[in-house]
Amino acid sequence: MDTTLLNALVLAFAGGVLLNFMPCVFPILSLKIISVVRQKSAGDNRILQGCVFYTVGVLATMLALTGVLFIFRTTGNLLGWGFQLQSPFLVTLLLYVTFLLGLSFSGYYEITFGISILGRAGSQNLESFLTGVLSTLIGTPCAAPFMVSAVSFSLLQPGLHSVFIFQFMGLGMVFPYLAFSCIPGAIMLLPKPGKWMEYLKQLLAFPMYLTAAWLLHVLVSQKGVVALFPTICSIIAIAFLTWIIKNVVKSGSTLRDAAALCFTIIFVVTSAMYISKLKVAEDIPIHKGFVAFSEDSLQDLLDKGETVFVAVGAEWCLTCKTNELIINSEAIQRIFHTHGVKQMKADWTNMDSGIAQYLHSMGSSSVPFYVLYVHGRPTTEPIPQIFSEAKLTDFLLRSLTD
The missing domain is CATH 3.40.30.10 (Glutaredoxin)
Known part of the structure; x- marks a missing residue:
């Protein structure tokens, strides 16, 4: 391993740690904060298990993004880091997901499908994994200190070197949580579960709504004002759909929960596909000067x-x-x-x-x-x-x- 690669690995790890404090990642970490506090009563092992699944989610997504970049590069096409947010389809999808999470945090509805299928522990593991996926998709386009140099170097290196560098960045992202979960007795630093947890959850809904608003801004920048009305209508329809599922369909049976979840996914994906097909805005505003x-x-x-x-x-x-x-x-x-x-x-x-x-x-x-x-x-x-x-x-x- 040469010195240049070693430096890139160190910079990638440091950049990954600092990425946790960047504005694009911090709202998504509301999920992790709530998860860790909620798992206190289950003990150190439960928190460690959740952090492991969160780590797997981050590293798997990093590997997938690196793979896409490598495939495009070998076919002669150039992509840059953060390419996932250049896709209007994925931006729209992430917008809907963060809005749905905000509704869930606000107490508008509760996701119960994972519990009925996997059991409570399995559902929490899946939640930790998906939190890692979401944090990586939304957070990696941010330019944290040290990170830009590592990314620029890695995208000009052979495939295996790029994989190592981006995996080290992922390890940097999860390091604070793994370190906390591995320290004996660290869980005792957390306050006892109580009514305040519900207030915290509702409070952390607002960063999720803010993230959804930011993604809407990105989408309108990509597609123009023509995307604004159908996107807002879809958001209202999603809120109405969750209300129907909560008050009309209701949960209780695995089959009913599965059908409701599938219908929601189909609607969200179909809506995102429709909006992504809208004509791209041709005239991108350039600042005066x-x-x-x-x-x-x-x-x-x-x-x-x-x-x-x-x-x-x-x-x-x-x-x-x-x-x-x-x-x-x-x-x-x-x-x-x-x-x-x-x-x-x-x-x-x-x-x-x-x-x-x-x-x-x-x-x-x-x-x-x-x-x-x-x-x-x-x-x-x-x-x-x-x-x-x-x-x-x-x-x-x-x-x-x-």
Whole structure:
């Protein structure tokens, strides 16, 4: 194992740990918090078992995502990390799932099918596994510190190296929970179960609703306003469907629960397929002061001797949106204006082979990505993906005045 790969593994693990504190993952971890607190009465072994199934869910999903990336790469197609949120179908599906989870947390309905089929312990194990799957699907497009370097390196490596790096990232994601569950007596640090648990569960419904709202924003960015009305109608229909299942169908028999669950799944998947087939929005809004990116336009500006700042981001990338606030700040825009810097924005919300090829040529496969082309210099220096206004100001002034 060479030093570069070893460094990438360490960065991937550290990035995975920090991913737990990123805004895209934190709402989903409401599921894990509730699960751990609820399992206190069952003892240390029950919590450890739940963490093991959560780990399997995370690592299995990481392996599946890596496999898809590898398959596309071997067929000559370039995908970047976070590609799952470039699929309107999957975005819509995740939107419905997080909304349903929010309804469940709010006490609107309770999922009982898993208990009737698998028993309570088996149902909790399945819940832990699916929490791992959901956390990985929604959380991995976030750019945590250390993670971007590891991802960019891994996507340019042979398949086996990529698998190792992404598995280490998954291990980083689950490490805090595994460490907690393996510490003897750590469970005693948790408060005793009681009425407060129900209040906590209801409180944690709101991050789930917020996640659903964010996914709706991503979907509208991908498909345009035309997707808004059918999606909202589908959300209302899902709420109505769960109300019917709770108050009319009711639970009690395995067959009845199975039929209700299958009908709900069919409706959710069919609705997601319909919305994903809607015509893609052609005109993606570009912030004032930016020029829409294309390699030809970039080359034209460089041929004219212009200094160009290129920003590659996506609506589903919360780190990108945070960085946009800094880039659009008065201080940064003043620097661009003073030094005559042209600004280009590449929106990777939807799959775009041109942007993927450009990122690949720059040695990256994920967003956010920023680079400054300074007139008269043969080389370019990518800008760190996570920065403060002070750090970006310092970088720009050094690059533009040297």
